[in-house]
Every structure is written in structure tokens, then in C-alpha cells.
Amino acid sequence: MQTDKFITPIAHAFSAGLGSWGVINGMQVVTQFVDKDVEEIRKELLGIADASFLGKFGVKGRHAAQWLQDQGVDIPTQSNSWVADADGNLVLRLGGSEFLIEDAPDGNLCEKLLKADAKRAGVYLVPHVEASLVLSGSAVQELLVEVCSIDLTRAALGTQEVIMTQFAGVSVVLIHQDLEGEARYRVWCDSSYGPYLWEFMAGIASEHSGGPIGVGNYFSL
Amino acid sequence: MSARLAKQKGEWINRSTAVKFSFEGKEFSGFEGDSITSALWASGEQVIGRSFKYHRPRGILSFANHDVNIMLTDGMDTNIRGDVVPVRNGMALEAVNTDGGVKKDKNRFIDSISPLLPVGFYYKAFHTPRKLFPFWENIIRKAAGLGVVNFNYPRILKRKKHRHCDVLVIGAGASGLSAAYEAGKSGLRVMLVDENLQIGGSLGFDWGGTQEAANLLKDLLAKVESLPNVEVIAAAYAAGYYPDHLIPVVTADGMIKVRANAVIMASGAFEQPPVFRNNDIPGVMLGSAAQRLLHRYSVKPFSNGVVFTANDYGYRVAQDLLEAGIKVAAVVDLRSDAKDGPLAAQLARRGVKTISGSCIYEVQPNAGKTGVKSVTVAEYDEKLNEALTRSKVTIDCDGVAMCAGWAPAANLLYQAGTAMRYDYGVHQFVPNKLPAGIFAAGRVNGVYALEQKVQDGARAASLALRHIGLGTPELSSVSPSNTAQSHEYPVVPHPKGKNFVDFDEDIQVKDFINAAKEGFDNIELMKRFTTVGMGPSQGKHSNMNAIRILARVRGVPVEQIGTTTSRPFFHPTPIGHLGGRGFHPHRLTPLHDMNHKLGAVFTDVGAWKRAAYYQVPGLSLADTVLAEVEAVRTKAGIIDSSSFGKIEVHGPDAALFLERFFTGSYSVQPVGSSRYTMLLDESGVVIDDGLAHRLADDLFYLSSGTSNAAAVYREMQRWQQMWQLDIGLVNVTGSYAAINIAGPLARQVLSGLVNVSLDESAMPAQSICEAEIAGVPVRLIRVVFVSDTTYELHIPTPQAAFVWERVMGAGHALGLKPFGTDAQRLLRLEMGHAMPGIDTDGLTNPYEIGADHALSLDKPDFIGKRSLQIIAKRPLKKILVAFALDAGYAGEMPFECNLVIRDGEIEGRVTSIAYSRTVGRVIGFAYVAPDHSALESRFQIRADSGALVSATVVSSHFIAMQK
DSSP: TTTTEOOOOTGGGGGGGSSSSEEEEEEEEESSSSSSHHHHHHHHHHHHEEHHHHHHHHETTHHHHHHHHHHHHOSSSSTTEEOOOOOOOEEEEEETTTTEEEETTTHHHHHHHHHHHOOOOOOOEOOOEEEEEEEESTHHHHHHHHHHHOOOOOTTTTTOOOOOEEEEEEEEEEEEETTEEEEEEEEEEOGGGHHHHHHHHHHHHHHHHHOOGGGGTTSSO | OBEEEOTTTTTEEEEEEEEEETTEEEEEEEETOOOHHHHHHHHTTTOOHHHHHHHOEEEOSSSSSSSSSSSEEOOOSSSSEESSSBBOOOEEEEEOHHHHHHHHOOGGGGGGGGGGGGGTHHHSSSSGGGGHHOOOOOOOOHOOOOOOTTTOOOOOEEEEEEEEEEEEOOOSSSSHHHHHHHHHHHTTTEEEEEESSSSGGGGGOOTTSSSHHHHHHHHHHHHHHHTTEEEEEOOEEEOBBBTTTTTEOOSSSSSEEEEEEEEEEOOOOEEEBOBTTTTTSSEEEEEHHHHHHHHHBBOOOEEEEEESSSSSSHHHHHHHHHHTTTEEEEEESSSGGGSHHHHHHHHHHTTTTTTTEEEEEEEEEEETOOOOOOEEEEETTTTTEEEEEEEEEEEESSEEEEEEEEEOOOOHHHTTTTEEEEHHHHHTTEEEEOOOOOEEEEGGGGGHHHHHHHHHHHHHHHHHHHHHHHOOOOOOOOOSSOOOOOOOOOOOTTTTTTTTEETTTTTTTTHHHHHHHTTTHHHHHHHHHHOTTTTTTTTTTHHHHHHHHHHHHOOOOHHHHOOOOOOOOOSOOOHHHHOOOOOOOOOOOOTHHHHHHHTEEEEEETEEEEEEEEEEEEEOOOHHHHHHHHHHSSSSSEOOTTSSSEEEEESHHHHHHHHHHSSSSTTTTTTEEEEEEEEOOSSSEEEEEEEEEEEEETEEEEEHHHHHHHHHHHHHHHHHHOOOOEEEEOOOOOOEEEEEETTTHHHHHHHHTTTSOTTTTTTOOOOEEEETTTTTTEEEEEOOOSSSSSEEEEEGGGHHHHHHHHHHHHHGGGGGEEHHHHHHHHHHHHTTOOOOTTTOOOOOOGGGGGGGOOOOTTTSOOOTTHHHHHHHTTOOOOOEEEEEEETTTOOOOOOOOEEEEETEEEEEEEEEEETTTTTEEEEEEEEEOOOOTTTEEEEEETTTTTEEEEEEESSSOGGGGGO
């Protein structure tokens, strides 16, 4: 990984000069926005973090599922669902024959898959450079009901469902994940919409006394 | 003198906290919890508004946010509904629609000339002579409207939220509370919304002299509150119905878009005023309004009143007035058999006389028309619909409570597609056939008795649960009340008129009769001619009486008249609520901040923000763009093209897919080469163009313009669904950034950066290869869109900024300059490239833009081929030509879309035009008749001023004309 060549797709939203920049997994990101104590409070109320540094890998095609299994990847059996493997890597099945894989912070599954031979009929690699976000907090539903028209409450969302919907007019992929006893939403959107969506959601979060926080609040880095 | 009653149970006010405010410059006080109107009424103020048209003094009518008699401004906001908006400390209020204040409104004279201003007068009076129309229009426009719009009103965020529930109950009266409780017992998510500040509906004010309703309310509230799955939202009105049970619920703070599996409309009914002369004088109010004043705010509506009723409800009102210590001078009942009934007997025992078979013929106002002095009561002939004035008597009083019946609050039921019928038992419209998932309960269903309303709510809930799929037993139906709750014709004619049907628009009985005589005897036509129901109240108190009058005029049953169309939102809603937070999704390229630092001024291209040009201090926009063009022509320019559409087509059938999708030929396209693509629709119209780069036998990389990328990808997916070829489509628009380096020094700029040879032989025009820049993988493409020597770099998005900096660094010494979309458009024009969407429209076919070269008609098929074969047999009507204005032309500059004129007729239009410093001429594209498309043909362009500018057809390769 060449550390100075990658920059988070949300960078424009951070250009006001707030926060401390650092490099995680080879990507320049804001690692801390405000004091740790304040970030803790934001996280409890409505925290939003940039996890775009996590490695991503995509593959689609009628034999994509088989190819992934051949690589030793556990895949969701149902369309539009997700699983996490023992290392914490996420495997999202988008529809029936497309997959998005995201590494755990210390994972290298995506790198391994990129190096694997994918030259097979019905297997097509899909580059993924999405903006990747984490949302959590007691007021997170207050944000979700403003940006999305479908029911994203815990009761309505199955534990392993992948939702493809729109947030504030932008197509997103969303899952709900309980991790370390904490309910989180993970959101991916096209990188070009990343700054817009970040600013939109961070604005709402701040109205609820939440706001941007470093991703270290969610992942052990 | 204060009209405030002693403290009573259930009142909404907090007497321990006083509120000071002013109205029309005079100081007042009320209590916390008071509405503006209740605080003023308690202080003896009865003239709180002026009517829209005749500027008559107005007081309370419904006291329920259903009429607009009382609308105020605080200097910032306007049309504040005084009846329901809580009064706050420091408010400085004035009535709207007055000139000189509510008491001395200078426009009150209009009331005296009202015979000259019947409805429709301005339709007829002012259209001729035409030259005077602007004069009258100016006067009418100034007279129209209520409050004055404050253009400095601050933007206050009104949130729009999406909520979901199993059962939505609209209306929290007896039926709604019962329905919410019964539905809530199932454990499902139930939402209960009500427009009032506190829930309970009429249980909170319609007591009829007993505590039965209050006790029932207490019981139902306790039940509902015991269920945590029932969410109650007060002060929120359900404003409309949209498909799939989407219902916007409007609150003071914003809007909640509720999607429910089932909806129970327990929305109640609007009380209807009887129609008689001066029924709008302050002090004349609906019976339910008097009850609201009494029981919510502990305010006397009047001290000595007459109840004019046409149903049993008036007796409940009279009992409530008596309980509050208010003298009831008489109950006047339109029904001839009323005085012998038990209700009249109950009142008689309390010393109140019932005058049955009679009407209030007219109200006598006091000297300033600010209140009631007395009423004239006359016998009423129900068959002839006449007041028999020979026997009239006058009763002194200071107020009138009116009870003539009800109109169901069925707006949302209508919008949902409910078939309604007129029930002759209750004399109102009731649901006949409800759409799936919609249920009605209570007054809107024609059910009025307390116990029955509760039963009806429970019944509706059981049906809603069954609709959702629960095995709830179906409860027996509840029949509409068997006594008439509304009078079939509560209208008292009067030769002097002023018997108002529509209080918003000052429409009298005679206006309807005249409208019918003029032929507007269909309810929809009558509505538009008279404007009944078109004011802010949207006919809540006027539509039903208007229907009854029209039915009587035409001699047909009410149901034959029908109702007007109900449209969402049924209640006026501020624009701010509709606007909400506002979404403006936009895409930024990964080089946005780089561009910004270089002085880019951005423009919207589709959803993208693109650099239009790079501002240079001291240079005009035109000169800036020309300088950017010059850099490309003489040295090198760099442009951020990341917004271009980028699609990969993988698989063994990839070439076949392209053959079918585009007009050109791709099956034999060599790997490493690029070819032009043109996309048509099935009718042969040009949709888009771009390039197909072959990276492998089974991989094409497509690039297209910014605006159409998403649409083109959707089309690909659609056609692939039908063709089922062995391919995979991957939209990589966001995955790759793109940078173009163009100009004679472009090769020199890049040659030290890329790890491949850029020699003409190794990297000719229309070629592609995979390369690296400082270890970053790039797709390197040779294109000729803006100059003969252009390299396009496609870079993984997260590394784009890194590569951009490297290229800028390498080009600095060579004079590399960034250029934007403005320069790009001129550069491509100089190169003679027509652009779909700019030089084409929604009807343009390839022959009209001279794109025959892009058509491989020998292919078995492609989208639009059959249409092209038909089009090819017909003569062309227009053709796109390149043109130049005369050398040295310095006159008015024509613009895009200016017309091509020949012999005074329109021949075509200009699609692109710009001054090119490179060529030294104004150049462009225009459509002309095929007969006039030959080189050197002359035509004329009509500029904006009308001046005709001569142009000459030239070769599209403008660059060859370089000076």
C-alpha cells in the first residue's frame, strides 16, 4: 500500500480544517474530529464516522458465488443478506449474483481476493471505492427517518438484511450490525456523493448533539 | 369586562401563569394555554378579523381551525390562526386584510356597495376595453389575498420525517381513541394523530350538561396510555392521502410521512352553520365553538344567547350554556316537531323556551356591527323554504349559537377513492365502499351516539387487524344514527341577503341562485364561478350548504349533485413544510478541491459539479475562456473529466452486446483500440455518444458524456434483461477519475510520467493501454475530442489527486494550464464535433447531423435500425451544418437557439455558437434546410434584437480555417 496516494472520498467535507488527519490502512483520513470526551458523547447520541479506509472487493456474475466459495469465503445463502466471518470481514450479497466484501480493520481478505485468479466465465470483478460510513447512537433513528423513506427500525430490519435504498436522494447500501454490544448502521455510497451525504448527515447529527467522530471509536485500529 | 369563568375541571389554561400581549396596539392579558382568540374573547374583544371581500367585522365561527375569520400577523409571520395558536408573552398582533386596523378598516365601505359586487362581477366587468385591463388588474390584485407575504421571513427548518406503523388512526375522539386502543391491544404499532392540542375530540367539550363525555374521555385516555405501542401525536393534522396508505401528517415543526398497513379515519365532522341574514356578525358562532370556549378555555361565548338549531345537538349546547351560568334567551328550532320532545322539556324545566318550526330570520347587529343586539325569529315553512315574517318576534340577546348539522371530515376518504352515499337517515354523506386497508369510524361514518362511536371505533379496529392478517374476530357493524343529525335545508332566504354560505369569500345565497341561472349549475362549475370552497377553509363550512342549495335550485336529490373533488393537502400548509430540509444531491469529483485551489468556478453538469473555468484576476470570463483555449492550442491544457460515464462490458458476448446496443461495428475491433459509439432509441433518435475501448477480447471499457451516463447504464441493463447475453455490466463511473491532457505539448508533459511509450506509432489516436504513473495503475487513452493530441488518464478514484499533482508538476514548466467545461465546449466546436443534447434534440436522427459514418447498417440489428431504414427512405427536413459569420463581424452576437430565417420563414436554429480566437471567426452549428446545406451556402440568423446576421456554411473542421 502506498500511503500518500490514497485519500478518503469524503475529504472535501473535511476541508474546513477541522480534525486531525492521519493515515489508516494507507488512506489519508480524519482520525479525530474533537476531544475524545466529546466524541464519546457524540457516539452515544448520534455518531457518524468515515470507514472508507477499509479494504473493499467486488465481484459479480453468474458464477461469482461459486468462485468466492472456491476462495474459501463464506457467503450469504440468501439474496440481499450479509455475513461476517470469524475475522470480522463482511460479505454482502447485493441481489443474487453480486458481492461486496469489506475487510475488517486488520483484515486482508480483499487483497487476497484481488490477487486470486478471477479469469473465469461468469465472474467479473467490480472495483469498489465507495464512501463507507458508520452510524450509531440513541438518536440514530431520528436521522434515518429524515433521510430515508423506508422503515429502518430494528424491528423492521432483519438481523442479516442488506438494504439497497436511497438516503437524501443518494443510492446507498445499508446493513445493521450489532458489534461489541452496540447497534451500528453501516452505509456505503458512491464516492462522488460521499461529501454531500456526509455533510447532510453530519448536519442532522449535530442537531441532535451528535456529529462526526473518529473511526477509532468503532474499530480497534 | 372579563368573560372568563371560574376554574373548571379539564380546562386547557394554566391560571397561575399570565401572558401579556397586544392586539391592534392595545395591551391584553390571558393565561398560559390560551389561544390568541380565547384570550381576546375573554377580554371582551369580539371583532378580531375582517372578511375577505366585503371587509365585514368577524369574530369566532368554528373556533377550531376550520374557518379563517380570525387570521393575524405578528409582523413577521402572517395568517396566524388565532383560534388555535397559543398566545405568547410579548406578541404584538394585528388582524390581516385591513386598512387602518380591524375596527376602523377603511375598506369597510365595500360592505355597503356589495350589491354592486356580486360573484363573478370582475369576470364580466373588466375584460373590455382591453387597454384598461392592466389598471383594473392592478386594483384587483392589491385587493386580493389576506395576509401580506413577508419576503424577509427567515428560513426555519421544518423537518420531513418518514414513519411506519401497522395502524394509523386519524382523529382522537371517542371513535379514534376506541380504535387505537382496540388495535393497540394486539401489540402492533399504532399511531394516533389529532389536529387538536389535546386529544379527546368532542369528548373534551361536548358535554350536554352532564359528565358522561368527560368520564368516557378519562377512561379511554387511561386505556390508550396503558399501551406503549400506541403513539399519540397531538396538534397534527393528516393532510392528504396518497397511494399505498402514505399520509402526510403536518405538525408545527414539520411533516411526518406516515406509511401504514391500515388506516382508520375517525376524523369526525365539521359543524355546519345555518344560513340566515347576518349570520356572520361577531357573537354568532357554531354551537361547538361555544362549547370549546366554555370547556377548553373557561370563557363565556356570550352572556345572554339564543340557540338556533336544526338538530338535537343544539339542546346539548343549550344545556352546556346553562351549566356555565349563561342565560339562554330561547332555543329556536327549525324543526316543527321539536317543542314536544324530551329535549325541549328538559330545557323548559330550566326555564328555557323552545320555539319550534321557526328560524332566526335575521340578526340585528349593534351600532358598530361589532356584536349582536337582538335576533328576529319567524316561523319557517320547511316545504316552501320560507320564513313567515308576518309572525316575527324580536329577542334581545348578545350572541347566537348555531347548530344545523354536520359535514363529514371525509376529505382523505375521498382522496383514497372511497365511494360515498347520501344517507337520508342522518342527512349526510357516509362511506359506501371503502378501499382496501381503509376504514371509517364515528361521525364520518354517520355514527353520533357516544356508546355507538366507541363501538364503531372498535369495529373499525377489528377490520384493520383482519386486513393486516390477524385473526381478530369481526365485530358487528354499527348503523348510522337513526335520527337526522343534519337538517336537509337549513337555509333562510332574505330579500336583503347577507345570509352567508361561504364565510371565506362572503358568498350569499343569492350568489348561488344567480350562478345557477347563468348556467353554472354543475357543482364543479358553480364552485369555480362563485369560488365557494376555494378559500383557505376549503369549504369545510360551505360546501355542504352549497350542494343543498344547488340541489334545491335544480330540484334534484342531493346525491345527484355530488361533491367537488377533494385534493391533498386538504388544509392550507405553509410552503416551508412542503419544502422541508431540501435535498440537493450532487457529485464531486475526487479533484474538486484541487480545482477549487486553482480558482475553479463550478457549474452543474447533471448531478456533477464541474469546473466551468478557472478565474484569473483581471480577466473577463470571455477572455479567461479564450486564454484556456489558447493554452490547449499552443501548449497544453488539463481538464478534470472524472464525471464522464464509464462502463465495463465483460464476457464472451461483450462485442455482440455492443453490436446490438450501438450503431457501429465492434466485433472486429482490435484490442487496444477505441471506436466511436452512438446510441439511438427505438425510433432512431440520437440519445448519446462516446467511445468503446477494447481492453481484451472479452472486455470493453466504454466512456460517455457526463449527463447521460446513468441513463445509458440503465438502458444497457434493460436491454440485457431481454437479450440475456453472456456478459457482465459494471458501472465504474465513480470508481475511476479521469484527466485529459490536451495540446501540442501533452505528450511531452506525460512522457516522463508514464511507464509506456507515447510515440505516435506506439500510442496512435484512438488507442488505449494499461500503464502506471508513479506506481498508480492508469488506463491511458488517446482521444481527439478537443485537440488532435489528447491523452485521457483513467485513475482509481482514491489516487486521482495524487496523479493530478504529478501531472501538474510535470507540466508546470511547459505551460500546462487547467481548462474548464466552457473552454472544452469551444475546443470541441473548433474540432467540429457535434454533441448530443446540445446539437441534437429529442427528435434528431443520425442523418440530420451527418453521422451516417457511425451507422453499420449491414449489421443484423441494433437499437433503432428498423426506424432508421424507414427514415432513410424519407427526404430530410433539416440538416446540421457548420457555419461561420463573416470575417471581422462585430455586430450583435447571436446565441444558441436563435432562429435561422429565410424569406421571413423559420428554417432552422442555431445549436452552438462562439467566437473562436483560434479561427478568428464566430463559428457554430445550425440546422438549415437540406437544400441550403452545401458549402458556401448563405443563411441568416435572427439575433435577440431581431437583427438578421448573415452566416456561411463551412467545413465542420473549423480548425483547418485557423488564421
